[in-house]
Amino acid sequence: MKKMILASTSTIYGSTYLDYIKDEVKLLFSNSKKIIFIPYARPNGLTYEEYTEIASSFFITLGIKVNGIHEYKDLKKAITENDGIFIGGGNSFLLLKTLIDNDLINDLKEAINSGKPYLGTSAGINICGPSIGTSNDMPIVHPTSFKAMNIIPFNINPHFLDANTNNKHMGETRETRIKEFHFFNSQIVIGLREGSYLSIYGERIILKGNKSARVFELNKKPYEIEINFNLKNLL
Amino acid sequence: MKKMILASTSTIYGSTYLDYIKDEVKLLFSNSKKIIFIPYARPNGLTYEEYTEIASSFFITLGIKVNGIHEYKDLKKAITENDGIFIGGGNSFLLLKTLIDNDLINDLKEAINSGKPYLGTSAGINICGPSIGTSNDMPIVHPTSFKAMNIIPFNINPHFLDANTNNKHMGETRETRIKEFHFFNSQIVIGLREGSYLSIYGERIILKGNKSARVFELNKKPYEIEINFNLKNLL
Numbered sequence: 001m002k003k004m005i006l007a008s009t010s011t012i013y014g015s016t017y018l019d020y021i022k023d024e025v026k027l028l029f030s031n032s033k034k035i036i037f038i039p040y041a042r043p044n045g046l047t048y049e050e051y052t053e054i055a056s057s058f059f060i061t062l063g064i065k066v067n068g069i070h071e072y073k074d075l076k077k078a079i080t081e082n083d084g085i086f087i088g089g090g091n092s093f094l095l096l097k098t099l100i101d102n103d104l105i106n107d108l109k110e111a112i113n114s115g116k117p118y119l120g121t122s123a124g125i126n127i128c129g130p131s132i133g134t135s136n137d138m139p140i141v142h143p144t145s146f147k148a149m150n151i152i153p154f155n156i157n158p159h160f161l162d163a164n165t166n167n168k169h170m171g172e173t174r175e176t177r178i179k180e181f182h183f184f185n186s187q188i189v190i191g192l193r194e195g196s197y198l199s200i201y202g203e204r205i206i207l208k209g210n211k212s213a214r215v216f217e218l219n220k221k222p223y224e225i226e227i228n229f230n231l232k233n234l235l
Numbered sequence: 236m237k238k239m240i241l242a243s244t245s246t247i248y249g250s251t252y253l254d255y256i257k258d259e260v261k262l263l264f265s266n267s268k269k270i271i272f273i274p275y276a277r278p279n280g281l282t283y284e285e286y287t288e289i290a291s292s293f294f295i296t297l298g299i300k301v302n303g304i305h306e307y308k309d310l311k312k313a314i315t316e317n318d319g320i321f322i323g324g325g326n327s328f329l330l331l332k333t334l335i336d337n338d339l340i341n342d343l344k345e346a347i348n349s350g351k352p353y354l355g356t357s358a359g360i361n362i363c364g365p366s367i368g369t370s371n372d373m374p375i376v377h378p379t380s381f382k383a384m385n386i387i388p389f390n391i392n393p394h395f396l397d398a399n400t401n402n403k404h405m406g407e408t409r410e411t412r413i414k415e416f417h418f419f420n421s422q423i424v425i426g427l428r429e430g431s432y433l434s435i436y437g438e439r440i441i442l443k444g445n446k447s448a449r450v451f452e453l454n455k456k457p458y459e460i461e462i463n464f465n466l467k468n469l470l
Contacts, residue, residue, distance in 0.1 A: 013403035044411060045418040091415055093374075133375055138412040139328075139368050141419050142381045146374055159406040168248040169429065171394040176279060177373040180326055183280040184376050194404065 002151070003028060003117045006128060007197035008158045008209075010089055010121040018058045018121075021197060024208070026062050028117045032084035034065040040098035041090025041123040055086060076107050085111065089122025089158075092135035096127055097143035109149045122158045125198075129155040130187050134178060152198075152205065153187070153235055160191030160214060178216045188234055189216040198231065205231035237386070238263060238352045241363060242432035243393045243444075245324055245356040253293045253356075256432060259443070261297050263352045267319035269300040275333035276325025276358040290323060311342050320346065324357025324393075327370035331362055332378035344384045357393045360433075364390040365422050369413060387433075387440065388422070388470055395426030395449060413451045423469055424451040433466065440466040 005021065005028050012020050029035060039051035046054075052068035059066045066086070072078035079085065085108065087095070099105055112118045118128075126132045127148040134157040163173040172180075178189050192198070196209030207213050212224040215234065225231070240256065240263050247255050264270060274286035281289075287303035294301045301321070307313035314320065320343065322330070334340055347353045353363075361367045362383040369392040398408040407415075413424050427433070431444030442448050447459040450469065460466070 009406075042415070042418070043407070045415055094415075094419070133373070133377075135374060136406060138416055139370060139374060139381055140412075140416040141368075146377045159404065161404060161406075169394065169396060171244075171371060171396075171429075172278070177375075180277070180280055180329075181373055181375040183277070184329070194406075 001115050001202040002113060002200055003115060004112065004128070004151075004200040005119050005197055006125040006152075006156065006192075006200065007119075007121045008125070008160065008192040009194045012195050017054060020195065020209075022062075024197070024199060025119060028119060029059075029062065029064055029084045032064055032082075032117060034067060034082050035059065035084030035086055035117075036069055036078050036082040037066045038069050038085070038087045038095075038099075038124075040069075041088060041092065041095035043088070043090035046090075051088060051090075055088060059086075075102055075104060079104070079107050079111050079116075084117045084119070086119040087121075087124030087127070089124055091140055092123040092126040092132045092137045093139050093143055094141050095123045096132050096146070096148060097141050099127065100143055100145065105149055109151060112149070112151055125156050125158055125192070128152050131155060131185070133185055134181055134189050136174075152200070154231070155181075155185075155187050155189045156198075157189055157191045160193045175214075175216075175222065178222075182216065182218050186218050188218075190214070190231070191216065191222075196227075203232055207231065236350050236437040237348060237435055238350060239347065239363070239386075239435040240354050240432055241360040241387075241391065241427075241435065242354075242356045243360070243395065243427040244429045247430050252289060255430065255444075257297075259432070259434060260354060263354060264297065264299055264319045267299055267317075267352060269302055269317050270294065270319030270321055270352075271304055271313050271317040272301045273304050273320070273322045273330075273334075273359075275304075276323060276327065276330035278323070278325035281325075286323060286325075290321060294321075310337055310339060314339070314342050314346050314351075319352045319354070321354040322356075322359030322362070324359055326375055327358040327361040327367045327372045328374050328378055329376050330358045331367050331381070331383060332376050334362065335378055335380065340384055344386060347384070347386055360391050360393055360427070363387050366390060366420070368420055369416055369424050371409075387435070389466070390416075390420075390422050390424045392424055392426045395428045410449075410451075410457060413457075417451065417453050421453050423453075425449075425466070426451065426457075431462075438467055442466065
């Protein structure tokens with residue numbers, strides 16, 4: 001049975017790293033002693049060691065050991081040997097490229113579909129859908145494909161932001177961008193606001209947190225779904 | 236002699252399409268009777284016809300005929316037959332992919348380097364640097380490469396936005412993203428704010444408009460350059 005927490009952001013304003021979902025994360029990894037952390041997205045250009053240390057400092061408070069994947073020679077073994085997976089945020093292009101270059105997409109997919117608990121934040125949830133085509137990130141490196149793990153049947157747009165009607169900036173709104181995405185892609189896109197997350201156990205995909213989410217379907221007007229909605233009903 | 240106007244945006248707040256650079260555009264195309272418009276970036280999913288019509292409505296006021304490249308069977312001829320080029324904004328990934336798929340990168344580069352006047356706005360200036368790696372756009376389609384025309388020796392970040400210190404949103408600032416870009420790329424990045432543009436005649440690359448620009452160099456603290464600065468001095 002699939003077990004995943006997919007959070008729009010690792011940190012909400014005025015709080016500390018992962019603190020707002022601490023209880024959910026504890027529950028997700030309740031049978032895990034050691035988990036593998038994949039620091040490939042490198043926010044702010046952090047080194048793998050520095051980033052793993054941040055994740056580790058949080059998980060130590062739950063009595064869980066964090067192993068950085070870069071500490072392993074055999075990366076595939078790193079996934080099978082640990083009893084949980086956490087992929088942190090940063091740059092989605094860099095994350096996907098590094099996963100592709102290391103041939104880890106299928107291994108991760110298999111492990112997660114087989115029930116290994118998975119926590120993802122930001123870029124770490126972009127890669128769970130069919131593609132990273134709704135990422136907000138800057139294309140700082142070129143992956144050979146935008147296809148991602150396709151573990152959930154829709155794309156996510158993390159850090160979703162509503163248009164600011166007072167804004168004098170002429171760049172596209174998030175909603176306009178997702179509309180443009182749908183000229184070339186057909187999958188549903190979930191605009192997941194900061195403070196909200198998806199809790200996935202088996203077939204149930206429940207919206208949790210403190211904000212409604214925005215659903216973008218091809219050829220439909222975007223609409224809101226409320227907390228506790230089961231996204232399975234969209235499919 | 237190269238002749239280019241590279242504008243951060245086509246439209247500034249409270250004004251109409253291209254109006255704020257009308258005099259510059261008039262000067263740029265003072266010897267042009269007909270220009271080719273490349274609508275591939277398709278903002279808001281506009282059709283090629285609709286987008287070309289917008290460009291055309293503006294240029295008609297200067298007595299210049301606009302031909303959409305989609306009206307030609309021979310796309311390479313479309314570039315050589317017209318006496319000016321305008322590439323409008325929209326999605327940089329889509330623009331670059333369509334240019335690559337139609338094998339037009341080298342033809343455009345050759346025409347522009349030979350002195351055919353070029354106007355670019357937003358996505359239309361992203362493709363003038365070494366890569367589209369500092370685009371703000373959503374990766375709605377996958378180009379086989381992020382390498383662009385490389386007519387100017389630095390990347391541009393159009394619609395450059397300063398960090399809003401009151402913002403409670405935890406997504407990365409533009410400055411953080413460009414810093415991340417420099418972990419994997421070495422070229423200078425120019426953060427070009429809306430209302431500003433580069434006027435390029437031969438070797439002179441002058442910042443014009445109403446706002447300073449922000450310069451990001453590898454391993455240096457970002458800094459501002461003022462209006463009338465010659466960016467040739469950065470190289």
